[in-house]
Amino acid sequence: MIYHFLYPLSDIYSWLNVFRYITFRTIYAAITALAICFILGPWVIGKLQSLSMEQPIRGDGPDSHLSKEGTPTMGGVLVIFSVVVSTLLWAKLNVGYVWIVLMVTVGFGLIGFWDDYRKLSDRNSRGVPGTVRLAAEIMIALFVSIVLYLNPDFSSNLTVPFFKTVLPDLGWGYVILSTFIIVGAANAVNLTDGLDGLAISPATICFATYILFAYFAGNIKLSGYLQIPYVAGVGELAVFCGAMVGAGIGFLWYNTYPAQIFMGDVGSLSLGGALGTIAVLTKQEILLAIVGGVFVVETVSVIFQVGWFKMSNGNRIFRMAPIHHHFELKGWAEPKVIVRFWIISIILALIAISTLKLR
Numbered sequence: 024m025i026y027h028f029l030y031p032l033s034d035i036y037s038w039l040n041v042f043r044y045i046t047f048r049t050i051y052a053a054i055t056a057l058a059i060c061f062i063l064g065p066w067v068i069g070k071l072q073s074l075s076m077e078q079p080i081r082g083d084g085p086d087s088h089l090s091k092e093g094t095p096t097m098g099g100v101l102v103i104f105s106v107v108v109s110t111l112l113w114a115k116l117n118v119g120y121v122w123i124v125l126m127v128t129v130g131f132g133l134i135g136f137w138d139d140y141r142k143l144s145d146r147n148s149r150g151v152p153g154t155v156r157l158a159a160e161i162m163i164a165l166f167v168s169i170v171l172y173l174n175p176d177f178s179s180n181l182t183v184p185f186f187k188t189v190l191p192d193l194g195w196g197y198v199i200l201s202t203f204i205i206v207g208a209a210n211a212v213n214l215t216d217g218l219d220g221l222a223i224s225p226a227t228i229c230f231a232t233y234i235l236f237a238y239f240a241g242n243i244k245l246s247g248y249l250q251i252p253y254v255a256g257v258g259e260l261a262v263f264c265g266a267m268v269g270a271g272i273g274f275l276w277y278n279t280y281p282a283q284i285f286m287g288d289v290g291s292l293s294l295g296g297a298l299g300t301i302a303v304l305t306k307q308e309i310l311l312a313i314v315g316g317v318f319v320v321e322t323v324s325v326i327f328q329v330g331w332f333k334m335s336n337g338n339r340i341f342r343m344a345p346i347h348h349h350f351e352l353k354g355w356a357e358p359k360v361i362v363r364f365w366i367i368s369i370i371l372a373l374i375a376i377s378t379l380k381l382r
Contacts, residue, residue: 025112045238048113049261053269056109060101060273068277068284071095076143094282097139099290102223102270103132106297109266118259119174123167124300125263130163131209131296135288150288157206160296164205167300168198176255182306184313184378187250201303208299208311211318213291214325214345219282220275221347221361225317225368226294227271230264232314232372233298236305237261239379249379252306260301267297280358310378316371317364321345 026048029039041047077093107125114121138150150156171177172195179197183189193200216222239245241258274290277283286294295318302311312319328344341349350360 024116026115027117045241045258045261049234049238049265052109052113052262053265053272055112056105056266056269057273058269059105059108060270061276063101063104064273064277064284067098067101068095071097071284076139094285096143096285096287097136097289098274098278098284099132099135099286099288099293101284102274102286102290103128103293105270105273106263106266109269110263113266114262115259118256120254120257120304121259121263123170124260124297124304127163127167127205127300128293128297131160132289132293134159134163135213135290135292138288138292157210160206160209160292161202164202164296164299165198167205168201168303171201171303172198178252178254178306180252180306181308182252182310184310185381190252200308204303204308204311205296205299207322208302208315208318209292209295211315211322212295212298213288215318215321215347216286216291217345218347218351218357218361219280220278221364222291222294223271223275223278223286224361224365225315226298227268227275228365228368228372229298229311229314230267230271230301232375233301233305233307234261234264234268235376236307236310237264237301240305240307251379254304254306257304260304263297264301267294280361310375313371313378314375317368321347324349 026042029042072095076095076097106128110121110125116122134151134156138156142150172179178192179194180190180192181197181200183191212222212226215225237260238258239249240251240254241256241261243253243255246253271294274286278286298315299311302308302314322345324341324346325344327340331338331340342352343349347360347364351357
């Protein structure tokens with residue numbers, strides 16, 4: 024919005040030419056989202072407390088989590104609000120990809136809000152039935168995937184890391200793949216959101232990494248130099264990712280151990296859905312498994328735990344799943360688990376960035 028108001032005046036005031044640069048607008052999108060979180064954070068926490076929006080604690084979780092009873096949840100509304108406002112202010116609004124990722128963010132956020140509300144109203148940790156929630160997620164992701172497939176300017180080729188010439192055209196299979204990536208990312212982040220600051224920090228690192236991928240993919244010269252697919256207009260998603268980084272840091276201020284507020288499903292589903300969509304739009308779909316490796320491991324730990332439990336008549340691989348609870352029960356203090364997962368996320372992000380030259 025700021026771009027559309029001020030950049031046309033650059034012919035009169037040359038200093039307004041700075042608004043044409045994605046890098047400038049990405050930085051200020053991050054600062055704007057961060058400022059919104061800092062300013063509104065205390066009010067949101069107080070409002071949620073006054074409305075008794077307090078996180079129900081799972082009875083089968085670690086005993087140390089019982090002390091978290093009463094912490095307000097649904098803090099993801101603060102993240103979504105900060106990101107949407109910041110993106111609308113600093114991005115070019117005539118780029119369709121911006122509206123697609125905003126739609127997914129808000130859509131998955133509404134599903135998460137519904138789930139959180141059910142948990143709070145029923146005073147348990149079950150929420151909306153899993154099949155119903157999954158069906159709603161698939162509907163949004165499938166709609167987005169079909170829109171992209173029908174867009175003649177968007178390729179259905181799959182980018183394979185480390186191989187610059189391996190670009191298989193999946194045809195309609197790309198619709199299935201992109202739907203799976205968006206829904207899978209949303210639920211992976213949701214599973215990871217079990218400790219204070221555990222989900223928001225790796226998500227913030229992932230979005231920071233995809234700032235680079237979006238910028239490179241949207242620049243015809245850089246994409247050619249790096250030999251990655253060029254997607255016209257997708258560079259504007261760097262602004263959205265910047266807003267996510269700013270909002271993530273701002274929310275972490277209140278969500279870090281011991282948390283004053285939880286993001287809830289409204290936050291984790293919207294963050295994950297947006298991350299999966301960004302991976303698809305920037306044509307770095309498979310690379311998300313590296314960038315978001317923490318989320319992948321958390322999800323796989325649950326799948327293996329449940330599968331082995333059923334196959335072996337009650338035996339377990341881990342003491343508890345997701346895997347962060349396993350380390351807690353092994354005696355690791357919660358802050359140690361959290362910070363070590365952050366470190367792993369940074370290492371994975373660096374590895375993912377390095378693949379741009381390892382081709």
